Amino acid sequence: MTEEKKLQNSEKIAGLNSEELFSSGHRACAGCGEALTLRHIMKAAGRNAIVVAATGCMEVVSTPFPQTAWGVPFIHVAFENIAAVASGIDSALKMQKKRQEINLLAIGGDGSSFDIGFGSLSGALERGHKFTYVCTDTEVYSNTGAQRSGATPFLANTTTSPAGKKIHGKIEPKKPLPLIVASHGIKYVATVSIANFFDLQNKMHKALAIDGPSFVIAYCPCPIGWQHDNSQTINLARLAVQTRVFPLYEIENGVLTFSQKIDEPKPLKDYFQLQGRFKHLSEEEIVQAQAYVNARYEFLLGIEGKKSFDVLY
Amino acid sequence: MKKIEESSIAVAIGAKLARVQVCPMYPITPSTHIQEQIAEFINNGELEAELINVESEHSALSACIGAAAAGSRAFTATSSQGFALMFEVLPITSGLRLPIVMAVANRSLSAPINIWNDHSDAVSARDQGWIQLYVESGQEALDATIQAFKIAEDKKVQLPVMVNLDGFSLTHVFEEIDIPEEKQVDSFLPAYKPEHFLDIKNPKTFGPIAFPDSFMEFKKMQQEAMLESLEIIKKTNSDFAKKFGRSYGNGLIELYRMNDAKFAVIAMGTACGTARVVVDELRAKGKKVGLIKLRCLRPMPVKDLQNATKNLKALAVIDRHVSLGFEGPLFSDLKSIAKENLKIIDFIAGLGGRDVSMKHIHRVFEEIQKAKPKGSWLL
Numbered sequence: 023m024t025e026e027k028k029l030q031n032s033e034k035i036a037g038l039n040s041e042e043l044f045s046s047g048h049r050a051c052a053g054c055g056e057a058l059t060l061r062h063i064m065k066a067a068g069r070n071a072i073v074v075a076a077t078g079c080m081e082v083v084s085t086p087f088p089q090t091a092w093g094v095p096f097i098h099v100a101f102e103n104i105a106a107v108a109s110g111i112d113s114a115l116k117m118q119k120k121r122q123e124i125n126l127l128a129i130g131g132d133g134s135s136f137d138i139g140f141g142s143l144s145g146a147l148e149r150g151h152k153f154t155y156v157c158t159d160t161e162v163y164s165n166t167g168a169q170r171s172g173a174t175p176f177l178a179n180t181t182t183s184p185a186g187k188k189i190h191g192k193i194e195p196k197k198p199l200p201l202i203v204a205s206h207g208i209k210y211v212a213t214v215s216i217a218n219f220f221d222l223q224n225k226m227h228k229a230l231a232i233d234g235p236s237f238v239i240a241y242c243p244c245p246i247g248w249q250h251d252n253s254q255t256i257n258l259a260r261l262a263v264q265t266r267v268f269p270l271y272e273i274e275n276g277v278l279t280f281s282q283k284i285d286e287p288k289p290l291k292d293y294f295q296l297q298g299r300f301k302h303l304s305e306e307e308i309v310q311a312q313a314y315v316n317a318r319y320e321f322l323l324g325i326e327g328k329k330s331f332d333v334l335y
Numbered sequence: 336m337k338k339i340e341e342s343s344i345a346v347a348i349g350a351k352l353a354r355v356q357v358c359p360m361y362p363i364t365p366s367t368h369i370q371e372q373i374a375e376f377i378n379n380g381e382l383e384a385e386l387i388n389v390e391s392e393h394s395a396l397s398a399c400i401g402a403a404a405a406g407s408r409a410f411t412a413t414s415s416q417g418f419a420l421m422f423e424v425l426p427i428t429s430g431l432r433l434p435i436v437m438a439v440a441n442r443s444l445s446a447p448i449n450i451w452n453d454h455s456d457a458v459s460a461r462d463q464g465w466i467q468l469y470v471e472s473g474q475e476a477l478d479a480t481i482q483a484f485k486i487a488e489d490k491k492v493q494l495p496v497m498v499n500l501d502g503f504s505l506t507h508v509f510e511e512i513d514i515p516e517e518k519q520v521d522s523f524l525p526a527y528k529p530e531h532f533l534d535i536k537n538p539k540t541f542g543p544i545a546f547p548d549s550f551m552e553f554k555k556m557q558q559e560a561m562l563e564s565l566e567i568i569k570k571t572n573s574d575f576a577k578k579f580g581r582s583y584g585n586g587l588i589e590l591y592r593m594n595d596a597k598f599a600v601i602a603m604g605t606a607c608g609t610a611r612v613v614v615d616e617l618r619a620k621g622k623k624v625g626l627i628k629l630r631c632l633r634p635m636p637v638k639d640l641q642n643a644t645k646n647l648k649a650l651a652v653i654d655r656h657v658s659l660g661f662e663g664p665l666f667s668d669l670k671s672i673a674k675e676n677l678k679i680i681d682f683i684a685g686l687g688g689r690d691v692s693m694k695h696i697h698r699v700f701e702e703i704q705k706a707k708p709k710g711s712w713l714l
Binding site: 108 | 356357359383384385387388389390391393394395397398399400401402403404405406407409423424427431533534535538539540541542543544545546549
């Protein structure tokens, strides 16, 4: 089979939408993990979608007036309020009796989701609006020049948590956003990676079918923020899964299921050594970072298969 | 139908008659009665609308944007700190050209924290591209809420409108209110049918990034729409008068006993009611005094104010806000509008709920009739 035919077949298998609703020609960097994620997310969302995007790289690169990369209705308002804007759209569509036919997506980066827009996200989840929140997680404020966010991992070097002589990068671990979101008792939470794009497609379809809020967090390597070669984007996304740094799972109706269990994780060093943001770490510090990764993964193993997130409901 | 009603309730009735469809609401004193009444209307099935109990005022206005961009009529209400929290979203609303209406129960800004009336919240936002109306009575609050949608949705305007009413000194005041018939309002204000909205059949991008080569053109279009709205506000006022038999000056300003006046006060909101009584008292004594009620602060009705002040000897400006480090903002505006030889004197009054009493207004008229009048803080 030719490579082209293989691809066609695999698209059929996945039921991949061949339409490009986030089209090429946008101004994202070469090797941008976020742009790849949006492309694939929009394949799942299809034409009957409305997108609300936060201020950030993706909004900037995709809508330089008078051009747009978006093949669906798109609105950008501000940095911290996509969940609120989506709430207003959801209510308006309900009033217009058009709610069921439209896939409503709110797309924000980690700064928007973990930090400045966290209140807005939490409010919209609590109110139960029907929308899919997609967090494109680059673990750093990419658009403003790689500053530390609540999603930045332990010891990463960023422009506001620099690897100095005294303090070696970010001294706090990453905020466990998907688990906090799941604690709202929403029906669907998933982690996805562009290295596993069939899994991404399937999870997006599930998320969009929920009659209420759903949340998908996508791991998006950022060549500028992470200081990695732009040929390594997919490789890093894959290594993040294989090292247990970014486990792939779903939380459906409060029950966590692993999408891919990593029984024999690759050493964290394999993942770290490809990125400038970790190059300052000593052997001892890598051991400390590994301890965080292990603890998080073990926590997930501990709640796997049990009703863990809807105890209040 | 005539009814004794609180002004906040009158605003909610205005919104109901305007058939608002999405109401994101967040409570803050003294705007809460508006929010509570909207919630009651919706939950009692008297108003067919979606209530969104948002988690902040920032989200309230953001949700209004989502709803209006999706093609629905959106309404919210706020005050003071809540208004300040929304500030980021104010210029975005006007920049996106969305005809959202917001009632503002005007209240001071902290610190010190104070829940009472002045105009420091809304006046600080006068440059953010919202049409700002200031009302004097419960009846006007109801009528202005309906008019606001008509103005905002006009194809030549397409801008958000604030209906400002003084916190407590108007929001919590009861008076007789003539409630218009639904059918009449429906014919005055037809259903909202936007030309541009988030439509899956005709996808458009809202809120793109504009580089330096296009940003100024966007702002210039906004400025033109603001200036064009002056005529639309007037027309809305006169159309409203034809239908409902009530009008508020020419919609932009109202002149009270100004025909042969030589000395006048200009004010916004409830202070106008007090000033009317003082003007009557002084007129009874043969003094040629009058009142200019400024109903529309932005867009600024420059020509109307020039006409209104051209025969005056002196004009007193009542500012319920101060641009700290400078002067009253309305005073600054009037100085740039009026003829050069007109004496304009600034009085900072009624901050944080301090009464603007008849005694104060009498003192103001005494002062401006002096050879060398001086402005002051009416403490």
